[in-house]
Amino acid sequence: DQQVKQNSPSLSVQEGRISILNCDYTNSMFDYFLWYKKYPAEGPTFLISISSIKDKNEDGRFTVFLNKSAKHLSLHIVPSQPGDSAVYFCAASVDSGYALNFGKGTSLLVTP
Amino acid sequence: DAGVTQSPTHLIKTRGQQVTLRCSPKSGHDTVSWYQQALGQGPQFIFQYYEEEERQRGNFPDRFSGHQFPNYSSELNVNALLLGDSALYLCASSNGQGYSPLHFGNGTRLTVT
Numbered sequence: 001d002q003q004v005k006q007n008s009p010s011l012s013v014q015e016g017r018i019s020i021l022n023c024d025y026t027n028s029m030f031d032y033f034l035w036y037k038k039y040p041a042e043g044p045t046f047l048i049s050i051s052s053i054k055d056k057n058e059d060g061r062f063t064v065f066l067n068k069s070a071k072h073l074s075l076h077i078v079p080s081q082p083g084d085s086a087v088y089f090c091a092a093s094v095d096s097g098y099a100l101n102f103g104k105g106t107s108l109l110v111t112p
Numbered sequence: 113d114a115g116v117t118q119s120p121t122h123l124i125k126t127r128g129q130q131v132t133l134r135c136s137p138k139s140g141h142d143t144v145s146w147y148q149q150a151l152g153q154g155p156q157f158i159f160q161y162y163e164e165e166e167r168q169r170g171n172f173p174d175r176f177s178g179h180q181f182p183n184y185s186s187e188l189n190v191n192a193l194l195l196g197d198s199a200l201y202l203c204a205s206s207n208g209q210g211y212s213p214l215h216f217g218n219g220t221r222l223t224v225t
Contacts, residue, residue: 004154006154034213036216041218042218043116043202043204043216043217043218043219044155044202044216045216046213046214046215049213089154089155091154098160098167098168099145099157099160099168099170100145100147100155100157100214101157102147102154102155102156103154104152104153104154105154
């Protein structure tokens with residue numbers, strides 16, 4: 001039972017443009033959401049998180065938006081850079097310190 | 113500052129054998145979690161250890177067991193290996209505080225033949 005869904009397996013964006021990665025979830029008890037980036041042969045690297053009491057969180061070029069009523073979150077990368085090319089995982093948990101439920105990932109390719 | 117370290121990086125085992133994977137958490141972290149990532153999938157939660165006890169467990173059979181040592185390092189043991197156990201096994205650590213993101217190691221690639 002996939003509680004976190006990333007429906008776009010891949011996304012291609014030109015350098016300098018905005019990348020928007022989407023994620024939907026089904027469990028209304030989730031209260032902590034995170035995005036991780038993963039390069040081949042490396043473990044996932046934490047990018048940005050948001051708690052359910054907020055609807056937006058920014059960190060440099062990365063912004064995460066949370067729409068609780070739609071059970072949807074998105075990650076915006078502006079401007080996109082070739083080094084951003086990686087697989088991006090959306091994750092969520094009930095109570096911040098416990099198990100993360102991951103989506104299947106979206107492979108982002110940023111072309112020069 | 114050393115991050116999460118895992119050993120070995122790669123491992124090949126035969127069906128029915130047993131395997132032990134090891135993890136050292138990031139400095140200052142006291143909570144260790146293990147995840148299994150099959151090809152083309154996101155990581156799946158196996159279990160979490162805190163204060164040397166299993167605090168939470170995912171939907172994995174009893175063949176998967178673990179341990180946490182007083183220095184917070186951890187082991188994942190898998191008995192009676194199946195072909196379907198072939199995956200990347202990721203260890204992650206955190207400081208156990210609220211809203212503290214997990215830091216992952218680079219994983220152990222297990223192949224069962």
